[in-house]
Amino acid sequence: MPLPPHRRWDCGGPRRVVALHCSLAHAGEWSGLAGGLQGVTLIAPDLPGHGAQPLWDGRSDDHAEAVRQAVALIGAEGGPVDLIGHSWGGTIALRLALERPEFLRSLVLVEPVLFAAARAAGDPGFPAFVATHKAVHDLAQAGRLAEAAALFHQNWGGGERFEDLPARTQTYMTDRMALVLAQNPVLLGDAAGLLRAWGLESLGLPVLLVEGDQSPPVVAAIQAELARRLPMARREVVAGAGHMLPVTHAADLAALVMGHLPPL
Numbered sequence: 001m002p003l004p005p006h007r008r009w010d011c012g013g014p015r016r017v018v019a020l021h022c023s024l025a026h027a028g029e030w031s032g033l034a035g036g037l038q039g040v041t042l043i044a045p046d047l048p049g050h051g052a053q054p055l056w057d058g059r060s061d062d063h064a065e066a067v068r069q070a071v072a073l074i075g076a077e078g079g080p081v082d083l084i085g086h087s088w089g090g091t092i093a094l095r096l097a098l099e100r101p102e103f104l105r106s107l108v109l110v111e112p113v114l115f116a117a118a119r120a121a122g123d124p125g126f127p128a129f130v131a132t133h134k135a136v137h138d139l140a141q142a143g144r145l146a147e148a149a150a151l152f153h154q155n156w157g158g159g160e161r162f163e164d165l166p167a168r169t170q171t172y173m174t175d176r177m178a179l180v181l182a183q184n185p186v187l188l189g190d191a192a193g194l195l196r197a198w199g200l201e202s203l204g205l206p207v208l209l210v211e212g213d214q215s216p217p218v219v220a221a222i223q224a225e226l227a228r229r230l231p232m233a234r235r236e237v238v239a240g241a242g243h244m245l246p247v248t249h250a251a252d253l254a255a256l257v258m259g260h261l262p263p264l
Helices: 027-034 062-076 088-099 115-120 126-141 145-156 167-175 177-182 217-229 250-260
Strands: 006-020 040-045 081-086 104-110 207-212 233-238
Touching: 006 027, 006 062, 006 088, 027 040, 027 081, 027 250, 040 062, 062 088, 081 088, 088 104, 104 250, 115 126, 115 217, 126 145, 126 177, 126 217, 145 167, 145 177, 167 177, 207 217, 207 250, 217 233, 233 250
Parallel strands: 006 081, 081 104, 104 207, 207 233
Antiparallel strands: 006 040
């Protein structure tokens, strides 16, 4: 299959690190991280429906397609690689690790939004999260996409007001809100089976779980459940960071990533 559009940063070495961005972003999300990495080459694709990719067609399984494209990219690089995923990209990275572990040396999950994990853990705050998430869903379903994008950004953005973002960025996010709804079966319903019995427990890769201490509470519940089930997981919390920590706290994340990479 053709490779997805992607960016490449030479960070001083041949070791391949692949990074998968969050919803409503693009490969450029990782520019700050690239500045803090050493001895690696960072490669980041635009995921389906994002960046230079065509807009989502409203029918295809974007999560499965993202995994297929990431596998194609890693295969073209000669794999295995070290894989980083943020938010929605974190769930794609986790799925790839479970389905094709031979392609990976290590895994970094930055606030993967596998909400079903919080539900499975019996998180007492889960109903409040669902209400907040449903408000975004309802706005988008009603065709009020700009309002839905603004509320989504308020919940998961980097702290700026939506109306203060460049008009081009607001339009970019608004145009892709249908993708946020399309992700619900996997993220809320675990349609991809990421939480299947003994699946996470079988993953024999070192996994770094990273979160911000200012992120929505559901994130901590997800990370705690993943840490409980993944046999080689280490959990780190970045002080002062929210959900967009790969952008706002790129240097902190880079230090954690460099400390996590296993010897070749």
